[in-house]
Amino acid sequence: MGSEMCIRDSCQTMRLKIYWSLTVFFICFQINAQNYSGKKAPFINKSFDSFKTGESLKFRLHYGFFNASYATLNLDEDQVEGEKIYKATAIGRTTGIARWFFKVDDVYETFFNKDLVQPIKSTRNIYEGGYTKNVEINYDYINNLANINDIKNSRLSSVKIEKNVQDLISTFYYLRNHFDVNKLKINDFIRINIFFDAENYPFRMKFLGYEDVYTKFGVINCLKFRPYIESGRVFRDSESLTLWVSNDKNKLPIKIEAGLRIGSIEADLEEFRGLKHPFKIKLNE
Numbered sequence: 001m002g003s004e005m006c007i008r009d010s011c012q013t014m015r016l017k018i019y020w021s022l023t024v025f026f027i028c029f030q031i032n033a034q035n036y037s038g039k040k041a042p043f044i045n046k047s048f049d050s051f052k053t054g055e056s057l058k059f060r061l062h063y064g065f066f067n068a069s070y071a072t073l074n075l076d077e078d079q080v081e082g083e084k085i086y087k088a089t090a091i092g093r094t095t096g097i098a099r100w101f102f103k104v105d106d107v108y109e110t111f112f113n114k115d116l117v118q119p120i121k122s123t124r125n126i127y128e129g130g131y132t133k134n135v136e137i138n139y140d141y142i143n144n145l146a147n148i149n150d151i152k153n154s155r156l157s158s159v160k161i162e163k164n165v166q167d168l169i170s171t172f173y174y175l176r177n178h179f180d181v182n183k184l185k186i187n188d189f190i191r192i193n194i195f196f197d198a199e200n201y202p203f204r205m206k207f208l209g210y211e212d213v214y215t216k217f218g219v220i221n222c223l224k225f226r227p228y229i230e231s232g233r234v235f236r237d238s239e240s241l242t243l244w245v246s247n248d249k250n251k252l253p254i255k256i257e258a259g260l261r262i263g264s265i266e267a268d269l270e271e272f273r274g275l276k277h278p279f280k281i282k283l284n285e
Helices: 002-023 097-101 171-178
Strands: 056-063 067-082 083-094 104-112 119-128 131-140 147-149 155-158 189-196 199-212 219-227 243-244 255-257 266-271
Touching: 002 056, 067 097, 067 104, 067 266, 083 097, 104 171, 131 266, 171 189, 189 266, 199 243
Parallel strands: none
Antiparallel strands: 056 067, 056 266, 067 083, 083 104, 104 119, 119 131, 131 147, 147 155, 189 199, 199 219, 219 243, 243 255, 255 266
């Protein structure tokens, strides 16, 4: 009986690790709503044009040498009422033996305007170990509402949203385009509001400095950040997540590391194409 419980607990722990390895790229946005000291980073209204239509990024998510899953981010052009907008699609799927432990097929779509990177509509169609969700959200900025269509349960609802809100995926593009990283100082905080799963979340991310990261492509000079998340069953503490972003005009996420109760999970940039600017890489010595 004891051995059966041990095996069951081990399988559950493995499922949790696989799940978090798949979503580690997105958990930067599951932020603990606390107050942190530190100067707010400089926001600017103009765009840095850090990306363009056709950009595609692929990330390998692994627990040690164990490949758990892959996540992709693709940026295309769409049109709403005659206005050209961006359509970002994020796909996450477990692979190999990880799929046997915990099958995940997640698809997120976000439609946002090109100037302010403001979400117009977002969809979330997910399958996570038997749990499913199919939701479409339309943003009404006149009345400050997120109009939610729960397609799976045939339910409509509306939730108040914060000013200048972003969704889970648009945040990634918004941060790349609207913060002047050249004016960042160590211990500065980036703060924005994120709407996810029918709730408003304050996003806080601390700038730690600069660091060279060794990758399969070569050595990449990066900006190093610390998003804050809640500690608990999976994460060691509220500072268990670290993010490295390329120190160039593209501002690509190069590596994410999440410290777990046992070991850590990493997400590494595996492939890229369609970048707006040259990618600054130093060859490995």
